[in-house]
Amino acid sequence: MPQTRRQRSWRFISAPALLFSALVFAPVAVPAGAVTQTAVLTSGSTLAIGQQLMAIGGVNWLSLHPNGNLVLSGPHGTVWTSGTGGSGAVRLVMRPNGNAVLLDAGNNNVWSTHSTGNPSSRMRVDAAGQLQVVTPGGIVLWQDGVLTGMLENQLLPGQSLAPGQMLVSLDGAYRAGITAAGALEVLSSGGASTWSNGTSSGTGLTMRSDGELSVTTTGGASIWSSGTSSDAAAHAALGTLGALKVIGTDGLIKWTTAPPAPPPPPSLAQTIVSIGVGQDQNAAKVAETPMGSNCNPYTAFFGRGVNNGCQGSTRSEAWCADFAQWVWWNSGALTDGINAYSFSFVDYGQAHGTFKQGPWNDPQPGDAVVFGNMTARTGVHVGIVTAVSGAMIKMVSGNYGDAVIETGFFDPTNIAANGTGTRIVGYVTPVAVSAASLHPATAAATSVRVPAAPSLALINSQDGGH
Numbered sequence: 489m490p491q492t493r494r495q496r497s498w499r500f501i502s503a504p505a506l507l508f509s510a511l512v513f514a515p516v517a518v519p520a521g522a523v524t525q526t527a528v529l530t531s532g533s534t535l536a537i538g539q540q541l542m543a544i545g546g547v548n549w550l551s552l553h554p555n556g557n558l559v560l561s562g563p564h565g566t567v568w569t570s571g572t573g574g575s576g577a578v579r580l581v582m583r584p585n586g587n588a589v590l591l592d593a594g595n596n597n598v599w600s601t602h603s604t605g606n607p608s609s610r611m612r613v614d615a616a617g618q619l620q621v622v623t624p625g626g627i628v629l630w631q632d633g634v635l636t637g638m639l640e641n642q643l644l645p646g647q648s649l650a651p652g653q654m655l656v657s658l659d660g661a662y663r664a665g666i667t668a669a670g671a672l673e674v675l676s677s678g679g680a681s682t683w684s685n686g687t688s689s690g691t692g693l694t695m696r697s698d699g700e701l702s703v704t705t706t707g708g709a710s711i712w713s714s715g716t717s718s719d720a721a722a723h724a725a726l727g728t729l730g731a732l733k734v735i736g737t738d739g740l741i742k743w744t745t746a747p748p749a750p751p752p753p754p755s756l757a758q759t760i761v762s763i764g765v766g767q768d769q770n771a772a773k774v775a776e777t778p779m780g781s782n783c784n785p786y787t788a789f790f791g792r793g794v795n796n797g798c799q800g801s802t803r804s805e806a807w808c809a810d811f812a813q814w815v816w817w818n819s820g821a822l823t824d825g826i827n828a829y830s831f832s833f834v835d836y837g838q839a840h841g842t843f844k845q846g847p848w849n850d851p852q853p854g855d856a857v858v859f860g861n862m863t864a865r866t867g868v869h870v871g872i873v874t875a876v877s878g879a880m881i882k883m884v885s886g887n888y889g890d891a892v893i894e895t896g897f898f899d900p901t902n903i904a905a906n907g908t909g910t911r912i913v914g915y916v917t918p919v920a921v922s923a924a925s926l927h928p929a930t931a932a933a934t935s936v937r938v939p940a941a942p943s944l945a946l947i948n949s950q951d952g953g954h
Contacts, residue, residue, distance in 0.1 A: 529588070529611040535580040541613055548617030552580055556598070558590060560619045560632070564909070568619060568632045568863060572599045582611050586629065588621055601630040616903045618911075627653070632863070641848070643695040643724040650692065655726040662730040666690045672703050672712065674732050674745060682730050683745040687712050695724050701734050701743070716742040725879060728850045735879045756920050757854030759819040764872045764884040767815070767892045775891035777802060786810040786886060792828055809833070811886025812856055812870045819854075821918035831867030833858050837916035847901045847912035851881050855915040857900070859908045869908045871895075873915065 527543055529535055541550040548562040556577035558570035570590065575598040577590040586606030590599040603609065603621045606629055611621050621630040626647050641657050643649065654665035654675075662682070664674045670690045674683040690703040690711060699722040701714040716722055719736040726732050731746030767774050777783050783798035784807045793805035809830045817823045825839060826832045833856045837843025844850055845862060851873050860867035871885030880897035888895075888907065898905040900912050 527613050529580070529582045531582055531584050531586075531608045531610060533582050537578060541611070543613040543615065543617050547615075548613055550613050550619055552577065552590075556590070556592075558599070560613070560617075562617055566864075567617065567861070570599050575599070580611075582609075584608065586621065586623070588630075603629040641726045643693070643701070645695055645697045645699075645721055645723060648692055648694040655724070655732075657726045657728050657730070661728060662726060664726045664732050666693055666703065674726070674730055676730070683732070685712050695722075699734070699736070699742070714743040718742075725848070727848075728844070733878075738878075740878045756820060756918065757852065760815055760821065760854040760872060760918065761874045763819055764815045765874055765894055767811070767886075768884060768894045774886075779890050782806060782887070784810070784886065786814045787828075789814055790828075806887055808870050808885050808887040809867075811892060812872055815872055816856075816918050819918075820921055822921045823918075829867060830858055830870035831860060831865060831913075833870050833916045834862075834865075834867065834913060837914075840919050842917040842919060843914055844917070845914040847914075848879065849914060851876055851900065851915045852917065855917050857881070857883050857915055858913045859906070859910045860913050861911070862913045867913065868910050 527541065529541055535541055535550070535552055537552050537554055539551065543549060548560060548567060550558065550560050552558050553573070555573045556575040557573035558577070558580060559566055560568040572590055575590070576592040577598050578593050580588065580590055582588050583604070584607060585604050586609035587604040588601040588611045589597050592598055601611075601621050606621075606623050609621055609623050609629060611619070613619055619632050620628050622628055626644065627649075641655055643655060649655070649665050654663040656663050661677050662674055663677075664672070667673045667675075667681075670688040672685040672687065672690060672693060673681050675681055685703065687703055689705050691706045692704045694702050694704060696702050696713075696717075697720055698717045699719040700710075700717045701724050702710045703712040704710055714734050716734045716736075719738075719742060721737045722734050722742055724732065724734050727746070729746070731744050733741050733746070734743040736742050774785065777799050781796060781798065782793070782804040783796065783802040784804075785800075785802050787793040787805050787807045787810045788798075788801050788803040790810060790813070791803075792810060793803035793807075796804035798804050805828060807828075809826070809828050809832065812830075812833065813823050813826045816826075822840075823836075825836050834843055837856075844855075851857065853873055853875060855873045857871050857873050858867050859869040869885065869888075871883035871888070873881050874884050874894060875882040875897070877897055879899060879901075881900050882895055882897055884892065884894040886892050895907065898907075900906065903909065903911055906912070
């Protein structure tokens with residue numbers, strides 16, 4: 489079953505174990521006797537009640553339920569729905585104009601992806617289990633209920649922008665593409681040019697398979713390129729601050745329109761990272777005692793959870809949110825409103841105006857990174873960003889392999905790489921507590937945030953595989 493809002497944050501095992509679990513259990517979850525189609529619903533095709541659109545590898549699948557609800561399911565339950573239960577929808581049609589629609593028995597449109605104007609596009613469930621409407625050139629127009637604008641914010645190897653198409657930053661504040669003047673430009677939401685390459689006859693933009701971002705003419709000749717041909721798998725991305733980048737497979741930026749890197753993160757962020765990394769089980773040996781019990785010192789610090797046979801200064805509950813809140817609290821961040829539910833960090837961010845939605849939306853060291861489902865407003869894990877390099881991030885989190893673990897760098901858009909088996913909802917920047925309202929018990933917290941030496945001996949150190 490998927491996690492509901494009232495469930496606690498989940499524990500996580502290593503990515504290989506999650507993949508094995510998905511491959512084992514996904515086939516038996518598909519209704520017996522159902523007609524199963526391929527991973528793609530091509531232009532003009534129909535998905536009827538009782539049929540499934542299977543992901544490549546068979547991990548997730550899309551089906552139209554008898555009640556008219558279009559549902560994307562996975563081995564752990566529902567991933568996304570169209571919310572059309574009771575609508576009378578009897579089939580999903582991929583229109584030749586690029587719009588995917590649900591029709592009732594009278595051929596009335598009860599739901600659509602609103603992606604009209606993109607001929608020959610198709611709907612697919614990709615290898616990561618995401619439901620998408622994609623152009624013939626592989627550009628994502630719509631994903632899991634979100635219309636991405638004309639495009640999403642990335643241009644992958646071999647993909648091209650046709651005249652009039654634009655990359656759109658995840659927050660919608662910037663777009664980039666070939667303008668009517670024939671130049672590659674980055675534009676603000678108000679239409680002001682923030683950067684231009686200065687060409688005057690460009691008609692297309694291509695992320696070539698040799699790693700070059702290239703502006704081409706009608707005849708296909710390249711008139712400008714990024715000079716990044718050393719990485720065949722590099723891709724282009726438009727960031728939320730308006731920087732167009734070419735990012736290599738190592739996660740490092742090979743070319744960018746951005747100004748010089750900003751100064752180091754502010755003192756609050758530095759403190760958060762320092763305290764968080766200091767709890768990594770390889771350094772501070774903070775792990776569950778016994779392993780698999782959820783007994784941990786962070787839950788006990790907030791007076792939450794149950795005893796459940798816990799030893800020393802520990803108590804038991806799924807504790808990733810307890811750990812993240814504890815780190816923020818001891819760093820001097822305001823944590824009012826945060827509780828043991830990982831999605832409470834999103835509530836906090838929305839209340840304070842510091843929530844940045846999307847798997848790649850300006851993550852910064854010290855930010856909370858929340859995993860789950862934004863549409864359903866449920867969370868399944870939360871960690872803290874400890875470092876950012878190009879398109880890669882590191883995080884430290886509790887209840888990750890039954891311990892506090894700092895990961896290596898991973899692609900935040902890659903579900904298989906993050907070890908949680910689910911998507912990143914977004915990032916939350918903490919708000920500092922003013923000196924006048926600093927927690928009065930902060931000094932005492934310093935002495936109890938990690939159990940004293942005798943208790944540490946009871947906490948096992950077992951690597952979680954990350």
